Structures are given as C-alpha cells and as structure tokens.
Amino acid sequence: MGSPLRREEVAHVAKLARLSLSEDELELFTEQLGQVLEHANDMSSLDLKDVEPTAHPFGLINVVRDDVVRASLERNAVLSQAPDTQDDRFAVPRIMGEAP
Amino acid sequence: MKSAQQTALDVQGGTSSALEELERALSVVRERNDELNVFLHVDQDGARALASTIDERVARGEYVGPLAGVPIAIKDNLCQVGIPTTCSSRILEGWRPPYNATVIDRLITAGAVPIGKTNLDEFAMGSSTENSAFGPTRNPLDPTRVPGGSSGGSAAAVAADMTPISLGSDTGGSIRQPAALCGLIGMKPTYGLVSRYGLIAFASSLDQIGPFAKNAMDAALLLEVIAGHDPMDSTSLPEPSPSLATHVNSGVVGQRVGLVRELIEGADEDVESAVVRARSALEEAGAKVVELSIPEFRLGLSAYYLIAPAEASSNLARFDGVRYGNRVDAEDVTAMMEATRTAGFGAEVKRRIMLGTYALSAGYFDAYYGQALKVRTQMIAAFRRAYEQVDLLLGATTPSVAFEFGSKTSNPMSMYLSDVFTIPTNLAGEPAVSVPFGTGEAGLPIGVQLLGPARSEGRLFAAARVLEIADGRP
Numbered sequence: 001m002g003s004p005l006r007r008e009e010v011a012h013v014a015k016l017a018r019l020s021l022s023e024d025e026l027e028l029f030t031e032q033l034g035q036v037l038e039h040a041n042d043m044s045s046l047d048l049k050d051v052e053p054t055a056h057p058f059g060l061i062n063v064v065r066d067d068v069v070r071a072s073l074e075r076n077a078v079l080s081q082a083p084d085t086q087d088d089r090f091a092v093p094r095i096m097g098e099a100p
Numbered sequence: 101m102k103s104a105q106q107t108a109l110d111v112q113g114g115t116s117s118a119l120e121e122l123e124r125a126l127s128v129v130r131e132r133n134d135e136l137n138v139f140l141h142v143d144q145d146g147a148r149a150l151a152s153t154i155d156e157r158v159a160r161g162e163y164v165g166p167l168a169g170v171p172i173a174i175k176d177n178l179c180q181v182g183i184p185t186t187c188s189s190r191i192l193e194g195w196r197p198p199y200n201a202t203v204i205d206r207l208i209t210a211g212a213v214p215i216g217k218t219n220l221d222e223f224a225m226g227s228s229t230e231n232s233a234f235g236p237t238r239n240p241l242d243p244t245r246v247p248g249g250s251s252g253g254s255a256a257a258v259a260a261d262m263t264p265i266s267l268g269s270d271t272g273g274s275i276r277q278p279a280a281l282c283g284l285i286g287m288k289p290t291y292g293l294v295s296r297y298g299l300i301a302f303a304s305s306l307d308q309i310g311p312f313a314k315n316a317m318d319a320a321l322l323l324e325v326i327a328g329h330d331p332m333d334s335t336s337l338p339e340p341s342p343s344l345a346t347h348v349n350s351g352v353v354g355q356r357v358g359l360v361r362e363l364i365e366g367a368d369e370d371v372e373s374a375v376v377r378a379r380s381a382l383e384e385a386g387a388k389v390v391e392l393s394i395p396e397f398r399l400g401l402s403a404y405y406l407i408a409p410a411e412a413s414s415n416l417a418r419f420d421g422v423r424y425g426n427r428v429d430a431e432d433v434t435a436m437m438e439a440t441r442t443a444g445f446g447a448e449v450k451r452r453i454m455l456g457t458y459a460l461s462a463g464y465f466d467a468y469y470g471q472a473l474k475v476r477t478q479m480i481a482a483f484r485r486a487y488e489q490v491d492l493l494l495g496a497t498t499p500s501v502a503f504e505f506g507s508k509t510s511n512p513m514s515m516y517l518s519d520v521f522t523i524p525t526n527l528a529g530e531p532a533v534s535v536p537f538g539t540g541e542a543g544l545p546i547g548v549q550l551l552g553p554a555r556s557e558g559r560l561f562a563a564a565r566v567l568e569i570a571d572g573r574p
Contacts, residue, residue, distance in 0.1 A: 010454065017413060017457040018420070018438045019450055033455055035513045040402040043471050053473030054480060056305045056335075057291045057529025058554075063334040077198040083427035090422050092433045 201298020363495020
C-alpha cells in the first residue's frame with residue numbers, strides 16, 4: 001500500500017511551514033508522515049457526523065481582567081533578546097522589493 | 101536521599117541550612133552531570149544567593165515556606181528571568197527570558213531553590229530525550245538506557261539524587277512516562293490547575309506542568325505550591341490551590357477502582373504483572389477493583405498525533421528569527437524566516453510541524469484535525485461514563501521498562517507508541533499519576549498509572565501512597 005501522501009504535497013506543506021527540506025528529507029518525511037496518517041485511518045472509518053468537536057478539555061470562555069493600567073515588561077529587557085533591533089523596534093530584512 | 105519535606109523541616113528548624121542542602125545537590129551534579137547530561141545550565145550563583153537569603157530569614161526566626169531550602173530542578177521549557185532557556189533547541193540557544201514563569205515565582209515564594217534547567221526532547225516532542233539538540237540524557241539507573249521523555253532531564257535529576265524534586269511538563273505523557281522509566285512518582289494534574297504562564301507552549305490545550313518526586317508526599321507538597329489560579333493564564337481554573345498533602349495518608353478504603361483492559365493491552369509481561377499486583381495491593385488496602393473496557397482509549401494515539409502537532413505547528417510559528425533566539429540572515433524576510441527555522445529546528449520538531457500544518461491545511465482539515473476533535477469528544481464522554489461506575493482507573497504507564505538508546509529513533513511511530521497509555525488523560529484534561537511498583541526486565545522499575553476525574557489529585561496521591569507502602573518504600 002502506497003503512502004497516503006504525495007511528495008509534492010509534503011513539499012507544499014514545508015513551504016507553508018517555512019521549512020526548506022532536502023531531497024532526502026522530503027522522501028523520508030513523505031514516508032514517515034504517511035505512516036502516522038495511515039495509523040489515523042482507525043478514526044477516519046468512524047461515523048462521527050453527529051458528534052460535536054472538542055478543541056479544549058473544559059471549553060474556553062473569554063476571560064477579561066479589570067481595565068487597570070499596570071507595568072508591562074521593560075522594553076529594553078525584551079529588545080535585548082532580539083536578533084536585531086533598530087530605534088527601539090525589532091528589525092527584519094527587507095519585506096518588499098525596491099520601487100521601480 | 102532526604103525527602104523534600106524533611107529537607108524543609110531541617111532548614112526551617114535550623115538543623116540544616118539552605119546553603120548546606122544546595123552544596124550537597126551541586127556536588128552530586130558536578131559528580132554525575134558529565135556522564136548523564138541532566139542539566140543544560142546550572143545557576144550556581146543565583147541558587148547560592150537564594151539559599152543565603154533563606155538562611156538569613158531562618159536566623160531571624162521567620163517562617164520561610166513549605167519548601168524552605170529545597171533544591172529543585174526545572175525543565176528547560178520553563179522561563180526564568182536571566183537564565184538561558186532553550187527548550188533543548190538550537191533556535192532558542194542563548195535566549196534569556198525577561199520574565200519568570202508563574203511556577204518559578206511560586207517556588208521561590210515557598211522557599212525552594214531552583215538550581216538549573218534540565219534537558220528535554222526539543223520543545224517537549226519525544227519520549228526518550230534523544231531529540232535534544234544538546235545530546236541525550238542517560239537513565240541514572242542504567243546509563244545504556246533512555247530516561248524517557250520529554251521531561252527526561254527532570255526525571256534523571258531526581259533519580260540521580262541531584263535534587264529531591266523537580267518540575268516537568270506533560271502533553272501526552274512527558275511527566276508520567278519518564279517517571280515510570282526512572283522509578284519516580286510523576287503527576288500530570290488537572291488541566292488548568294497549574295498556570296502555564298511562562299511554559300513555552302507545545303500544544304496549549306494539552307500541556308500541563310507537574311511534579312516529579314521520590315514519594316507521594318513530596319509530590320503533593322510541590323503540587324500544592326505551584327497550583328492555584330493565575331490571572332496571567334486565561335485557562336487557569338478560577339480556584340485556589342487545593343489542599344493535597346492532607347490527603348496523602350487517607351488510604352483507599354471503600355474506593356472503587358477500574359482496571360482498564362486497554363491500559364495494559366500490548367504491554368510487556370513484566371509490566372502487566374506489576375499492574376495485576378498493584379490491583380491486589382489496592383484490594384488488600386480496602387479498595388474494590390472491577391475490570392473495565394474503554395475501547396475509545398484505542399483511538400487516543402491517532403487523535404493525539406493530529407491534535408498535538410496541529411497546535412504545535414501554530415505555537416511554533418512564533419520562532420521566526422524576529423523577536424527572540426537565533427536568526428540566519430538572508431536577503432528578504434521570508435527567506436530569513438525559512439533559513440532560521442530550517443537551521444534551528446531538529447528533525448522531530450520539523451516532522452510534527454509538517455504533520456500539523458498538513459492536518460490543518462485546506463482540503464484535509466475535516467478528515468484529520470476535525471475528526472480528531474470529534475474523537476476527543478468521545479474520549480471525554482467515555483471517561484465520564486467510567487467515573488459513573490468507579491472513583492479511579494488503574495493501568496500501566498508505559499508498555500515497557502526503560503528502552504535502549506536508538507531502539508526507536510528510526511521509526512517515529514514506534515516511539516509514539518510509548519505514549520499509548522498516557523495520552524487519553526491529556527485529551528480529557530484530567531489528572532493521572534505514575535507510581536513506581538516493582539521491577540521488571542533487567543531489574544528496571546515499572547510504573548503503574550492511576551487516573552481520576554478532574555480535581556481528584558488528593559485521591560490519586562492517597563492511592564499512590566498505598567502502592568508505595570505495598571512496594572516496601574518508606
């Protein structure tokens with residue numbers, strides 16, 4: 001039985017997840033992820049049409065705090081841990097190309 | 101080794117000191133850490149400063165707290181101000197958190213002395229601590245074997261007598277499984293009992309921080325200290341920390357216990373026979389044990405290995421080389437993020453991110469993630485039905501005793517199967533404890549698992565204590 005996954009799908013998912021995989025990794029992951037999905041076939045055969053999904057064990061409700069001003073983390077303490085900063089902000093490489 | 105409870109009594113009573121207890125712990129770490137690779141970072145100076153303050157307070161006649169002067173090991177996915185916190189990942193190497201996890205604040209308030217950060221499977225993904233970017237931890241009871249995982253370092257710290265107690269986190273068994281493999285008691289508390297603020301998230305609807313110890317009383321004392329509502333965690337239960345230590349010696353007279361067929365199915369013979377002996381021990385102590393079948397448990401593994409990776413793929417999206425950790429430079433921001441994540445994450449983390457991204461992606465969402473969430477509903481209902489008949493459930497914690505290095509690394513599915521008995525609890529948000537009970541293959545410890553409904557920690561510790569006594573431990 002072949003893997004339920006195609007190699008091209010794995011490559012696409014890697015792109016979505018911002019990971020670049022080597023050819024060998026692509027092959028290995030296609031096989032290994034396929035095994036997990038095959039194991040999950042024990043669920044796919046169940047008829048659960050009328051069952052509600054549960055995303056959280058006790059159900060989440062909105063929790064709000066009183067709207068009171070309080071100290072947050074020191075800006076410099078936070079920025080000191082960033083790979084790159086500029087003018088009290090996180091700095092990143094360019095996001096868009098040069099204007100024509 | 102002296103218990104945490106006795107250590108705190110001695111320090112508070114002046115027959116020992118926090119510094120003395122700390123130096124003893126540090127000397128064991130110096131002796132054994134190179135061999136076992138338990139600690140990724142030891143905060144000698146910070147710990148000494150804390151210990152001195154405690155000793156000064158005792159000298160002034162102040163009450164310090166229930167864990168006065170008790171050295172404790174902390175899993176390295178918990179944030180502590182200024183202390184390197186890596187999640188055993190290259191991507192966070194060198195990062196020093198600007199804030200404390202709530203559990204760290206509570207430990208310090210209670211007088212405990214955090215001595216350092218322990219090794220884990222990268223981002224808590226694994227069952228052997230072999231997935232650490234900083235090398236595996238060895239099992240102190242047999243260094244040719246794994247300590248379990250993902251909290252393998254925290255389990256090994258206690259098993260090697262470095263500290264009497266430690267903290268781990270449990271998403272699918274990451275406290276209970278290493279506790280079983282290292283001969284310790286380890287509990288995953290009710291979801292929301294312990295604040296997750298400052299626990300670097302793996303799967304937010306499943307993660308829970310909990311204690312490792314050598315006996316039920318120490319575990320109960322530690323859990324009492326870290327539990328209770330925290331406004332910084334919106335999933336924290338809105339109630340104060342329960343009283344647990346007072347329940348430890350309550351026994352099991354009149355308790356109804358269900359021995360769950362699915363929680364021994366496929367276990368090695370030595371493990372199964374330990375569970376059967378645990379059943380007799382509980383019966384002799386006055387519990388009434390019945391046999392149960394909960395077929396839904398068989399679906400736990402499949403549901404978990406879609407739900408947890410799905411949540412992980414979302415949680416780990418934040419590691420993009422912008423706000424913390426390492427960055428690999430590239431010409432534009434997308435290439436930078438891709439290069440950073442590719443270099444920073446290990447193979448298992450990539451595998452789970454990929455699996456989760458796939459399960460959540462268009463076209464597959466309903467078939468995989470959606471179906472898993474429905475199975476979760478059924479799992480919760482199955483637990484509820486069981487607890488209409490019994491007070492506690494009994495089974496094995498793991499299918500086998502500690503296994504050898506490399507024996508499951510080439511086949512992820514075989515590693516995932518180590519969690520088959522621990523996963524149902526996490527999906528339901530309920531508590532469970534692993535208690536050492538006898539030994540099996542090669543004289544290695546076996547863990548039996550007790551499960552209970554939400555907020556039944558006191559009852560679980562009482563049953564755990566009964567098993568400790570039956571197992572001949574003080």
